[in-house]
Amino acid sequence: MTVPLTGAAQSLTTVGQVANLQPVANRLARAKEEGSRTQLFTHTLTVGVLTSAAKLAGAGKTIFMARFFGAGDELDAFLIAFLLPSFVADLIGASLTGALVPQLVRAREAEGPTGGRELADSALSSAATIMLIITGALAASSHWLMPFAAGGFPEEKLRLTTVLFLGLLCWLPMSACSAVWRAVLNAHGLFALPAIAPIASPFMCIACLYAFTRRSGVGVLCIGTVAGVALECFALAIAASRLGYPVVPHWRKWRNPAMAGIARQYLPLLASSGLSSACVLIDQSIAGRLGPGQVSAFVYGTRLTTVMLQVIAMPIGVTILPVLSHLASARDWARVRATVLICGAASAAIAFLLAAGCIRGSEALIRVLFERGAFHHDSARLVAHVQRFSLLQLPFALLLAIGARLASAISANALLARIGVLALISGVVLDLVFSRYLGVAGIALATVFVQIVSLVGLTVLLYRREPKLFMEPR
Numbered sequence: 001m002t003v004p005l006t007g008a009a010q011s012l013t014t015v016g017q018v019a020n021l022q023p024v025a026n027r028l029a030r031a032k033e034e035g036s037r038t039q040l041f042t043h044t045l046t047v048g049v050l051t052s053a054a055k056l057a058g059a060g061k062t063i064f065m066a067r068f069f070g071a072g073d074e075l076d077a078f079l080i081a082f083l084l085p086s087f088v089a090d091l092i093g094a095s096l097t098g099a100l101v102p103q104l105v106r107a108r109e110a111e112g113p114t115g116g117r118e119l120a121d122s123a124l125s126s127a128a129t130i131m132l133i134i135t136g137a138l139a140a141s142s143h144w145l146m147p148f149a150a151g152g153f154p155e156e157k158l159r160l161t162t163v164l165f166l167g168l169l170c171w172l173p174m175s176a177c178s179a180v181w182r183a184v185l186n187a188h189g190l191f192a193l194p195a196i197a198p199i200a201s202p203f204m205c206i207a208c209l210y211a212f213t214r215r216s217g218v219g220v221l222c223i224g225t226v227a228g229v230a231l232e233c234f235a236l237a238i239a240a241s242r243l244g245y246p247v248v249p250h251w252r253k254w255r256n257p258a259m260a261g262i263a264r265q266y267l268p269l270l271a272s273s274g275l276s277s278a279c280v281l282i283d284q285s286i287a288g289r290l291g292p293g294q295v296s297a298f299v300y301g302t303r304l305t306t307v308m309l310q311v312i313a314m315p316i317g318v319t320i321l322p323v324l325s326h327l328a329s330a331r332d333w334a335r336v337r338a339t340v341l342i343c344g345a346a347s348a349a350i351a352f353l354l355a356a357g358c359i360r361g362s363e364a365l366i367r368v369l370f371e372r373g374a375f376h377h378d379s380a381r382l383v384a385h386v387q388r389f390s391l392l393q394l395p396f397a398l399l400l401a402i403g404a405r406l407a408s409a410i411s412a413n414a415l416l417a418r419i420g421v422l423a424l425i426s427g428v429v430l431d432l433v434f435s436r437y438l439g440v441a442g443i444a445l446a447t448v449f450v451q452i453v454s455l456v457g458l459t460v461l462l463y464r465r466e467p468k469l470f471m472e473p474r
Contacts, residue, residue, distance in 0.1 A: 047315035081164035131176035201228030275420030301386025324409035
């Protein structure tokens with residue numbers, strides 16, 4: 001015989017059931033969080049490996065270019081023609097992806113898949129339109145730009161440079177579309193294809209070098225570059241279309257209220273990237289004032305650090321941004337804080353170990369890589385000295401990269417522009433001071449302190465913007 005429960009007894013039974021289920025729910029939550037962190041690590045490792053493969057393919061392209069064209073006038077013309085389109089594509093495309101990913105995550109969570117598709121459609125139309133305008137402006141001003149960029153070129157060489165420049169401009173509209181589709185894939189947690197897709201360009205260049213160089217000369221590099229970018233664009237478009245996103249710009253759909261939010265986040269990122277490029281130019285300019293061979297020593301000495309940051313910092317930034325954007329959209333500040341702390345601690349530890357190992361073997365490494373021909377023992381010692389100081393920035397640069405992605409995730413990219421100004425000013429001052437006492441190696445050491453100043457400044461600004469990122473209110 002079953003005795004019916006009273007209301008109070010039923011309540012007690014329900015409370016008891018909930019109490020029994022709570023430990024299970026806690027374990028499931030912890031397992032889910034650990035799984036997401038493991039997935040983040042796996043994605044970062046995947047992107048790092050694939051990015052390294054793309055960088056190695058780019059190095060291989062350089063080797064084949066040297067084999068076919070040496071250091072002659074044709075290659076000079078291509079390199080000068082390549083410089084401006086490459087700068088515009090990297091500057092605008094990278095900033096667009098970083099600004100668009102958090103907005104896509106928020107649109108999908110707030111409005112469902114339809115909201116994400118409409119936002120991506122508007123972003124694609126806007127990006128393609130803006131890049132077409134920029135392309136037309138660069139083409140119209142090519143007869144003024146090329147003589148300025150290629151000062152001292154004879155008339156025939158300048159004419160070749162201009163023709164190559166006009167041909168390479170074809171890649172700019174495609175790079176804008178690729179940036180949008182890359183953001184779409186990253187927002188969905190798909191990182192492998194966007195990471196490996198840039199390998200198409202060097203492979204196409206190598207294929208064209210072998211197939212057409214005798215008939216077309218240096219023009220094959222232009223053809224290979226544009227064909228490689230087109231192949232990359234096509235692959236990303238197919239992947240985005242399989243997710244249900246538009247791949248053809250609709251010129252009447254660029255008006256979307258959310259585009260104003262993207263613009264507010266995009267312009268500060270663009271300014272920050274431009275200021276970072278200016279810091280590099282200033283470093284080299286001050287090195288040039290120290291005497292002959294100092295710029296070369298600085299470039300050689302910082303090359304390893306640059307490559308390591310591209311291979312490590314970029315994958316971390318790419319994979320952590322969608323995760324932080326999702327958590328910030330849910331205002332789950334505790335998990336945002338935990339994710340940043342764990343990734344930051346792991347990244348800093350790995351960077352410290354890599355820096356320590358490379359610093360210890362710095363001179364031997366430089367001798368193996370460079371000491372031959374006109375690169376003598378004294379040059380190797382100077383470059384190794386620069387490299388030791390340059391490697392010290394690795395832990396701080398990785399932490400700064402994570403902090404920058406956190407700022408993007410909470411729609412605070414305006415802070416990055418302010419940090420860019422701080423880095424530019426402190427970089428000029430510290431370059432001048434340190435180079436006076438340590439020579440060109442002092443410029444590398446100044447970069448370390450610039451990274452520290454920027455990291456501290458960004459931390460302070462983030463705390464003022466969102467205190468809950470650092471501690472829960474009592």
